[in-house]
Amino acid sequence: MIPTREITWNVDLLGRIALYALLALPIGFLAFGLARRLRMWRLGRPDDRFDRLAARLWGAVVASIFHARIVRRQNLYGGIAHALIFWGFVVLFIGTVIVMIEHDITVPLFGFSFYRGNFYLGFKLAMNLAGLLLIAGVLMALVRRLVLRPVTLESSADDLVVLAFLLVLSVQGFVLQALRLAVERDPWAAWSFVSYPMSLVLQGLPERLLRSLHLVNWWSHMLTTTVFLAYVAFSKMIHPFTGLASVVFRRLQPAGRLEPVENLEEAERFGIAGLQDFTWAQLLHADACMHCGRCLEYCPTFHTGKPLRPRDLILEIAGYVADRGGIFSGELGQGMNTARFRWGSGAERELIGGVVSTEEIWDCTTCGACMEQCPVYIEHVPLIAGLRRHLVLERGEFPNELTTVFNNLERLASPYQFRPAQRVDWTKKLEQPVPEMAELAASGEEVEYLFWVGCLGSFDGRNQRTTIALARIMQTAGIRFAILGREETCTGDPARRAGNEYLAQLLGQQAVETLNAYQVKKIVTACPHCFNAIKNEFPQLGGHYEVVHHSQLISELLARGRLRLDPDSAIARGKVTYHDPCYLGRYNRVFDEPRAALSALPGVELAEMPRNRSRSFCCGGGGGRMFMEETRGRRINQARVAEAQATGAEVLAAACPFCMTMFEDGIRGAGVEGNLRVLDIAELVAGSLVTPQEDGTTAAEGSYDPSG
Amino acid sequence: MKICVCVKHVPDPNLPVQVDPATRRLIRDPKQSIIDPADEYGVETALRLVEEHGGEVVAVTMGPPAAEDALRRAMAMGADRAILVSDEALAGSDVLGTARALAAAIRPEQPDLVICATESTDAYTGLLPGALAGLLDLPQLTFARAVSVEGSTVTVQRATETGYQVIQATLPALVTVTASVGEPRYPSFKGLMAAKRKPIEVRDIAELGLEQHTVGEPGARERVLEISAVRQVKQGRIVVDDGTGESVEEILAFLRSIQVV
Numbered sequence: 001m002i003p004t005r006e007i008t009w010n011v012d013l014l015g016r017i018a019l020y021a022l023l024a025l026p027i028g029f030l031a032f033g034l035a036r037r038l039r040m041w042r043l044g045r046p047d048d049r050f051d052r053l054a055a056r057l058w059g060a061v062v063a064s065i066f067h068a069r070i071v072r073r074q075n076l077y078g079g080i081a082h083a084l085i086f087w088g089f090v091v092l093f094i095g096t097v098i099v100m101i102e103h104d105i106t107v108p109l110f111g112f113s114f115y116r117g118n119f120y121l122g123f124k125l126a127m128n129l130a131g132l133l134l135i136a137g138v139l140m141a142l143v144r145r146l147v148l149r150p151v152t153l154e155s156s157a158d159d160l161v162v163l164a165f166l167l168v169l170s171v172q173g174f175v176l177q178a179l180r181l182a183v184e185r186d187p188w189a190a191w192s193f194v195s196y197p198m199s200l201v202l203q204g205l206p207e208r209l210l211r212s213l214h215l216v217n218w219w220s221h222m223l224t225t226t227v228f229l230a231y232v233a234f235s236k237m238i239h240p241f242t243g244l245a246s247v248v249f250r251r252l253q254p255a256g257r258l259e260p261v262e263n264l265e266e267a268e269r270f271g272i273a274g275l276q277d278f279t280w281a282q283l284l285h286a287d288a289c290m291h292c293g294r295c296l297e298y299c300p301t302f303h304t305g306k307p308l309r310p311r312d313l314i315l316e317i318a319g320y321v322a323d324r325g326g327i328f329s330g331e332l333g334q335g336m337n338t339a340r341f342r343w344g345s346g347a348e349r350e351l352i353g354g355v356v357s358t359e360e361i362w363d364c365t366t367c368g369a370c371m372e373q374c375p376v377y378i379e380h381v382p383l384i385a386g387l388r389r390h391l392v393l394e395r396g397e398f399p400n401e402l403t404t405v406f407n408n409l410e411r412l413a414s415p416y417q418f419r420p421a422q423r424v425d426w427t428k429k430l431e432q433p434v435p436e437m438a439e440l441a442a443s444g445e446e447v448e449y450l451f452w453v454g455c456l457g458s459f460d461g462r463n464q465r466t467t468i469a470l471a472r473i474m475q476t477a478g479i480r481f482a483i484l485g486r487e488e489t490c491t492g493d494p495a496r497r498a499g500n501e502y503l504a505q506l507l508g509q510q511a512v513e514t515l516n517a518y519q520v521k522k523i524v525t526a527c528p529h530c531f532n533a534i535k536n537e538f539p540q541l542g543g544h545y546e547v548v549h550h551s552q553l554i555s556e557l558l559a560r561g562r563l564r565l566d567p568d569s570a571i572a573r574g575k576v577t578y579h580d581p582c583y584l585g586r587y588n589r590v591f592d593e594p595r596a597a598l599s600a601l602p603g604v605e606l607a608e609m610p611r612n613r614s615r616s617f618c619c620g621g622g623g624g625r626m627f628m629e630e631t632r633g634r635r636i637n638q639a640r641v642a643e644a645q646a647t648g649a650e651v652l653a654a655a656c657p658f659c660m661t662m663f664e665d666g667i668r669g670a671g672v673e674g675n676l677r678v679l680d681i682a683e684l685v686a687g688s689l690v691t692p693q694e695d696g697t698t699a700a701e702g703s704y705d706p707s708g
Numbered sequence: 709m710k711i712c713v714c715v716k717h718v719p720d721p722n723l724p725v726q727v728d729p730a731t732r733r734l735i736r737d738p739k740q741s742i743i744d745p746a747d748e749y750g751v752e753t754a755l756r757l758v759e760e761h762g763g764e765v766v767a768v769t770m771g772p773p774a775a776e777d778a779l780r781r782a783m784a785m786g787a788d789r790a791i792l793v794s795d796e797a798l799a800g801s802d803v804l805g806t807a808r809a810l811a812a813a814i815r816p817e818q819p820d821l822v823i824c825a826t827e828s829t830d831a832y833t834g835l836l837p838g839a840l841a842g843l844l845d846l847p848q849l850t851f852a853r854a855v856s857v858e859g860s861t862v863t864v865q866r867a868t869e870t871g872y873q874v875i876q877a878t879l880p881a882l883v884t885v886t887a888s889v890g891e892p893r894y895p896s897f898k899g900l901m902a903a904k905r906k907p908i909e910v911r912d913i914a915e916l917g918l919e920q921h922t923v924g925e926p927g928a929r930e931r932v933l934e935i936s937a938v939r940q941v942k943q944g945r946i947v948v949d950d951g952t953g954e955s956v957e958e959i960l961a962f963l964r965s966i967q968v969v
Contacts, residue, residue, distance in 0.1 A: 264897075393897035394896055407742075417722040419740070
């Protein structure tokens, strides 16, 4: 006898017809729900997201099938629960489709049956396994939502209803199978390794009863399926569709780039202030948010108790859109619509000030931890930038501290009140002169690197020491370099991220003009913000350069043996921990070179903080935040300093002048000056340099005092 | 109502001041000059009054063509029009000469209110508003920390050392404002763009009907005899606490002695 089963066993013709009629209903619902969404997304402004389709589709495969952004270290439990549910559900769905193909296509049309023999046995095994995975995943998810309750997770009725559906459906499936097996007693029943033992228990019941139970169960299963499918379109279960679309139409530009406002001077509206200002991709993204809370895992504002929580920001925007004729995935979960969630309370509310508070808008450090974690690639930072642009460009409303910054940027091309001529002051502290490009251009000399010093490195006393250290390293290694000196200007990064797109473009254009005038090709900088702007944003302005961060240059020089380090003159010994700057690590994927440089230091042991590399925790200084008071919640820099201290390290290695300033403040604020120092990678390396002497011998850099 | 606000293009007060020893005058680099931050309070006051009562704000300045920058800033903030009094013949004007030129430009406007800062952030004479009020024959309400208008009456809270006086005058009048009137707005981008397109009305002495001997170097009766740097005396005292908390008493005693607490 060949193993198989009658597909609609125990169900009469009427039942079969009713089943198909019933199924048309939820499929119609789903089609309607998706059409509504599509129509809503199409309300958005144009945005070209149809390029590089292969990369888009492959990304969607990685994100869905391989769960790339779902199963992650910080959220292993939740990730595995999701993977079990996903795989269980997908396999069962494919199984159902296979049965339908056999029953409705190959047999009636071609008289061909494949649902038998070894295939059938393997199928049974796979389906039982999938059902088991699904149940395990759902139970894990229920435990997570009801017992573990991680701080990043808030559960609504919708979340629990969906899980309950999945649990009921899978249990019904097993019971159905067990009841049939109890009557039919297939000799190969053991392949259904979950329902077979269940059938053994049921065998004692009379066949009539078993058949009746089976029929009742069959109908209830079909009804549950129908209701569930209908529910999909109006609940978070729409996320296989919206999430996938959101991943496919994700942004493929460099993560560190903020798109400029095109034709600024002719534009009518700036930034985001209402429904008409979102791009279709932004509407799609907001719609795809399943409030999983992964964006909160490394969020500096969430972890220091500030109003901004990226998840809530997206939900607020989604709710705002829903109030204006859109549709919200969590519509049935409005039990959450309490104090924290301000959406869904009337179409008259303004987006800014009504739905999204200005505190939320100005809290963001633009560190990108939310975007890095989001499984559906929602772009929080560009949204925040859009909201800020509206406030700055149209209303002229922003935190007071920024007025001085904007005025200085406008008048002095730097956030600080210094004359451009003072940009070269630091060079006087070096024995060897540092040429300015203007001098070299006059004499026709060429250099290997332009050293882009940046405003903090030029003017800020603490960061000048990093600048001097880097210049010394390059001089020791014999690299020919020059600075722009008094011609250097801000790249526009703080202005752009604080919403002042006008100033940002002005400054960016000015900088590109200067660089192009000297035909600069290679740039080295110690500032990740300048690095990011030059690398990712200057090309939009016609500036194309090869730019390296000083940690990359230093690690290369060390690897090539162009720098000699003295084991005795090391300025730091023992444990050193490294803080990944957001604009170097997360945004530009430079993780290894800074670590390589630190590992090369004699007597230094690199100790990692728990949050490192792409999961680094922001210093609190990005997005213009360094210039603003931090009045809400706990201090971000102090939270990070505490984390650094917990590694047992005495030195916190920085690679960014913003981080440097934030950590110097954080160390003082936490009162741990005696236990922890912050030093730039360049300072650490320069402090251990062996410099070649005129007479051919070498001497340790004894005169270099990093504390002075 | 129509309000004329006087503004001045001054060297950025946040940067170190440089003096030309030969002319004994401030070195005025137009690239590092800005609207006098004190005048931004005047512009802000005028804008708020016009926002409340309707009307027009006209920014007025005297200076070389580069002083246009200060007017553009005032217009970016929201001023409707701008008048630049500019003429080679005005170079070297003293306070009275400057006041004559400004009065000549303001008089035909017939404003309900003239607003000035208490004093400029470069020369700090504080004399111009008085001279201007005299020439325009307007009552002057000085050191305003708040300004309001009701009907044809302007009411001002005049800051004094111990508090403030409430004084009133019938319009037209001249008011000088302090930094307590309210934070000046940062111009929105829309304001900046609009200000770029607005025309600036330039007046020379002929158009203003001024005679050379009353203005400029020839008309100036003030002379800068000497200019020297002020030696900065380090202010403040540092009280170091030895861990006993006695410093608290010491600081309190000091604060009492200067009647702060």
